[in-house]
Every structure is written in structure tokens, then in C-alpha cells.
Amino acid sequence: xxxxxxxxxxxxxxxxxxxxxxxxxxxxxxxxxxxxxxxxxxxxxxxxxxxxxxxxxxxxxxxxxxxxxxxxxxxxxxxxxxxxxxxxxxxxxxxxxxxxxxxxxxxxxxxxxxxxxxxxxxxxxxxxxxxxxxxxxxxxxxxxxxxxxxxxxxxxxxxxxxxxxxxxxxxxxxxxxxxxxxxxxxxxxxxxxxxxxxxxx
Numbered sequence: 001x002x003x004x005x006x007x008x009x010x011x012x013x014x015x016x017x018x019x020x021x022x023x024x025x026x027x028x029x030x031x032x033x034x035x036x037x038x039x040x041x042x043x044x045x046x047x048x049x050x051x052x053x054x055x056x057x058x059x060x061x062x063x064x065x066x067x068x069x070x071x072x073x074x075x076x077x078x079x080x081x082x083x084x085x086x087x088x089x090x091x092x093x094x095x096x097x098x099x100x101x102x103x104x105x106x107x108x109x110x111x112x113x114x115x116x117x118x119x120x121x122x123x124x125x126x127x128x129x130x131x132x133x134x135x136x137x138x139x140x141x142x143x144x145x146x147x148x149x150x151x152x153x154x155x156x157x158x159x160x161x162x163x164x165x166x167x168x169x170x171x172x173x174x175x176x177x178x179x180x181x182x183x184x185x186x187x188x189x190x191x192x193x194x195x196x197x198x199x200x201x
Contacts, residue, residue, distance in 0.1 A: 001179050003034035008178070009085040009117065010036050011110025012061070014043030015092035015129035016051040021171040022091055022127070026064050028175055037085065038062065039070040041097065041108045076109040080116030087182055088117035091127025091153065091174060095137045098130060102140035118149055123181040127153040127174060133167035141167075145190075151181040156194030168194060 010026055012019070029036050038061045046054050058069055070076050079085055090097070090110055097111060106115050114124045126144060133141050134157075144150050153169035154177070160166075170192060180187040 001032070001175065003029060003032040003175075003178070006034050006086045006182070007084070008034045008036050009039055009079060009088040009113045010065075011039040011041075011088065011090045011113055012044045013041045013090065013092060013094045013097040013108070013110055014047065015094045016047075016049045018092035018129045018168070018171070019051065019057060022174075023060060023064065025091070025171050025174040026061065029178075030064060030066075032175065036065045036067070037070065037079070037113075038065045038067055039076060039079075039110050039113050041110055042071070045069065045071045070109050070113070072109055073106070073112045076112035077116065079113045080119050084120050085113065085117050085122060087123050087125065087178060088114050089125045089127065089174070089178065090114055091125070091169065091171065092129035093126045095128075095130030095132050095140075098126070098128060098133075098144065099137055099140045101126075102143040121149065123184065124150050125153060125174070125177050125181050126150060127169035127171055127177075128155055129168045131163055131166045133165065135165035149184075151177060151186050152190055153177045154187060154190050154192045156192045158194045170194060 155167045155169040158168040177187045
């Protein structure tokens, strides 16, 4: 698998606990010679949490990609007509941003980049991380699953007993999902055991 010459947008939204799983995937894309364009939401750029300081996250993303992050809608808008992406990744994609994406609400740089990519008839890959995918947000997840040009990193229940409505993508499958999506195919199976001990005997 090679991504040499491919212009890959990588959009991060505010699932801070998932960044440690996502950063290695950005590194992998860079090693595969993809031209990775980092795009972050307001939360990623500005909110400090117990999972780290926003500035440290931004510094790490910029160090890995060798590029300054895109963090505003005006900065992301040219990714449609003037500087198109071959593929756009949203990972982690929170339930908050998932619901907006499913309903056509474009109020962040990652969502603008995703909208611009779909406008160009190019694929968008979603790596979900949401506590309510099997709850009220389920209808939004189904909307995106049924949409053309949107492909999902395989996901499962990360904590079925303590958080029964939660679904998280297994980020280790990100590059395989990107490879399939560039061929307009969904990597299967899409629903997987997130942990081996989640499987009933």
C-alpha cells in the first residue's frame, strides 16, 4: 500500500482521550509518503484536559506533519475549489461533530474540509468516538453509514457494561480504511469487537 502523492486531510475533533491512538496513525500516513494536511476544531486547539494541554497536542501534530494546523473555516474553505484533497479523514469524530456532519451543519474547520471534499466527489473517512452512538445519536450515525462517499474506520463497543451506548473506531485500521476508501470501498467488517473480552462465549 502506498499513499505517495496523495493529499490527505486529517481532521481532529474534541475526543481528547483518543488522541494517543490517533497520533501514531498520522505518523504512519506521513511514513507512507502522504501529503498530510492537519485540520483541527476549536476544542482541539484551545481546550486543556487531563489528557494533555492543547498547545502540546498542536505542537505534536505540526511536528509530525511539518505543517501548521488549519483551525478556522476561512482557512479550510480553499480545500474545496483551490487546494482539493484526495481524501479527508475525521478522527476522532465526536458525537457532537458527527451529528452536525449528518445534518449539514458546517461550523468547524474539519467539517468544512469534509464538506469541501464531498463537493469534489472525493471520499471522507470517519473514525468515531462517541458515548451516544447507540443512543440519541444513533440516527445520525445511520445517516452517515447510508451516505455516499463516507467510509468508516471499523468500530465497536469500547465499554459495553459501563457505557452501553458508546462506540469507538479501532484506529489501528485507519490506513487500511483509507486505502479502501480511495477505491470507493468500505473496509469490512465495519462492526468489530473492540476488545476480545467484549465477545460473549
